[in-house]
Amino acid sequence: MPKIIEVHRDHFTISTDPARLDKDAIVDFLTRAYWAQGRPRERTERALANSLVFGLYDGDFVRQIGLARVVSDYAIFAYLCDVFIHEDYRAHGLGKWLMETVHSHPDLQGLRRWTLATRDAHGLYRQFGWQDLNNPDGWMEIFHPFPGEGHDS
Numbered sequence: 834m835p836k837i838i839e840v841h842r843d844h845f846t847i848s849t850d851p852a853r854l855d856k857d858a859i860v861d862f863l864t865r866a867y868w869a870q871g872r873p874r875e876r877t878e879r880a881l882a883n884s885l886v887f888g889l890y891d892g893d894f895v896r897q898i899g900l901a902r903v904v905s906d907y908a909i910f911a912y913l914c915d916v917f918i919h920e921d922y923r924a925h926g927l928g929k930w931l932m933e934t935v936h937s938h939p940d941l942q943g944l945r946r947w948t949l950a951t952r953d954a955h956g957l958y959r960q961f962g963w964q965d966l967n968n969p970d971g972w973m974e975i976f977h978p979f980p981g982e983g984h985d986s
Contacts, residue, residue, distance in 0.1 A: 838934075
């Protein structure tokens with residue numbers, strides 16, 4: 834079980850405590866996100882339960898406004914996914930703070946490889962050392978889209 838962390842900045846909090854996640858807010862946002870369109874709610878809830886999830890909150894956990902989910906073996910590999918900042922809170926540095934917090938989590942240190950997929954946030958991730966795949970031809974996938982989901986999700 835990964836260590837639960839909590840960090841504060843101004844009136845915002847990032848926490849990895851799964852009990853604090855607002856699943857309704859998360860599902861609401863993900864239904865609007867290009868990468869999760871068509872994903873059934875029960876699959877999102879199962880994914881949250883089996884991942885290290887960083888919730889970003891405005892106020893004393895009054896409103897969930899962001900999320901980053903990490904799937905990892907905590908030794909070699911991590912996959913970063915479902916990263917979002919609510920539309921009303923963008924352009925205030927919260928995404929950068931969220932990424933700093935993810936990268937500094939004690940259970941994610943020393944991993945050999947991190948991966949992620951993004952269509953439009955390359956600039957954000959490059960600020961944290963992310964690069965294009967060195968050998969994309971060496972990567973393969975099995976992809977089973979949910980009904981209504983495209984291939985680049």
